[in-house]
Amino acid sequence: MSFSIKEIDLNNKKDKKAFVELPWSIYKNDPHWVAPLKMAVNDLLNIAKHPFYKTAHVKAWLAIKDNVVVGRIMAIHNFSYNKYENNKVGHFGLYEVINDQKISDALIDTAAVYLKAQGMTSIQGPMNPGTNYECGLLVDKYDDAPQVMMTYNPAYYETLLTNKGFVKAMDLLAYNFNPHNVLPKLILDIAERAEKKVRVTYRTVNLKNWNAELDIIFDIYNSAWESNWGFVPMSKEEFAHTAKDMKSIINPELIQFAMVDGVEAGFILTIPDLNQIFKTIPSGNLSPMAIYKLMTPKKRITRARVIMMGIKKEYRKMGLETLLYRNTQKTLLKTPQIKDVELSWILESNLEMNKPLIRMSGEAYKRYRLVEKAL
Known part of the structure; x- marks a missing residue:
């Protein structure tokens, strides 16, 4: 035909x-x-x-x-x-x-x-x-x-x-974790040494000051990813557009900053797996019932996804990644209905990111491929 x-x-x-x-x-x-x-x-x-x-x-x-x-x-x-x-x-x-x-x-x-x-x-x-x-x-x-x-x-x-x-x-790799599993002693030791070695403090995002917080995340994001394969910096306008709906779905305790000497050196952003709600809206249209489901997601969602984690170039090799993972796990344990956490995606070639996840007994359980062909 x-x-x-x-x-x-x-x-x-x-x-x-x-x-x-x-x-x-x-x-x-x-x-x-x-x-x-x-x-x-x-x-x-x-x-x-x-x-x-x-x-x-x-x-x-x-x-x-x-x-x-x-x-x-x-x-x-x-x-x-x-x-x-x-x-x-x-x-x-x-x-x-x-x-x-x-x-x-x-x-x-x-x-x-x-x-x-x-x-x-x-x-x-x-x-x-x-x-x-x-x-x-x-x-x-x-x-x-x-x-x-x-x-x-x-x-x-x-x-x-x-x-x-x-x-x-x-x-591109996606790792899966059970947040209720105890982190390996090696990882906890690395985290403790990192905290002692540099003056690290933490804070969560301030939703009342959302635009200013986005500026900080934007700055870290472009610095953290600048050398990654396939990366292209986002304009501030593009970043703000992409994040415009994020405020309504996030748990502020799951956007955490690691501070070194009072300066934001890195952050981690975890969001609920809203696909568990979207799966109950097969039409893709926002009916009144669909809006209700989106507004009452807590009991319906059992998975979460770490969608961003970045450390500014000048603060790398301090163990801040491990500290942010550990703190996020502590926060997730306050919501016991979350049974699985996905960290995605991570470049297969990014050893600095893959190594600590493997040490934390993370499983690279899904693989996404970018393919190429000469013209």
Whole structure:
């Protein structure tokens, strides 16, 4: 049966609706997929207003077979990323497709032609739309629902992309912990030595001074990640936009700062796994009942995710990571319904982050892959 690839305009309501709603047909029989909130996806794809698109150009396409949408892809020419990394890498993202090699190949080829015309020398992804957002192809443990703001996909996606000639560029790891397990003595000893060695104090976030706190987190974030593979600094506007809804869902005790001589040297941010709520809202629409569920999440949520942990460059190798992990565990023990904590994602190559997690008996239980292909 024939199919076609149609370029769409994300400013067009009909086109955008078709692009946003495709996953509901791809995953209709998958018990582990979690429907995203459509309002959040629409916000991410608002190319006229979302700050990401001030430093990137994108194009989007749909695959159509028998008048039915069966695939989608976005090509991303991220000027900021390529300037910062000094390379010519184009990205693809928001990739969803039925299990059909020809249709998948056609989507990739279409994105590749555009990116090559922009001077890119390779295509890498999936980025949705960059490393500061959801990214990576799940390549194992398909029998578990993703935690909040982590990707999920069918197992056949890896086969489709591998058959197209993509190879691994980098793996992103997700670690799992039981917060009720006692930390190894080695870790506790490291934490005690770190506290004695430098004058470390702690504080939690002040929600009454949220904007100022965001400025501090933003400063640490860009300093902590600046040398990481694939990193591109966020503008302050983009960071604020990404964090705008965070205040309403966080437990202030789970945003903790480590202070050295009174200066914020690092932070850790843990949030409840709202996907456990979103999973009960399969339409992705915010009905009154859905809003009620989101406003009363405590008894419904048994998992949490550490989504950020960073130490400023000048304060590394002091053991602050271990101190922040230890303190977060203490806080989580006050909420006994939390049975599992995910720390994600962490670059496979980031030994400074992986080593302490392994020492803490953490299990790298999920793997997400960024793949790349020369153009």
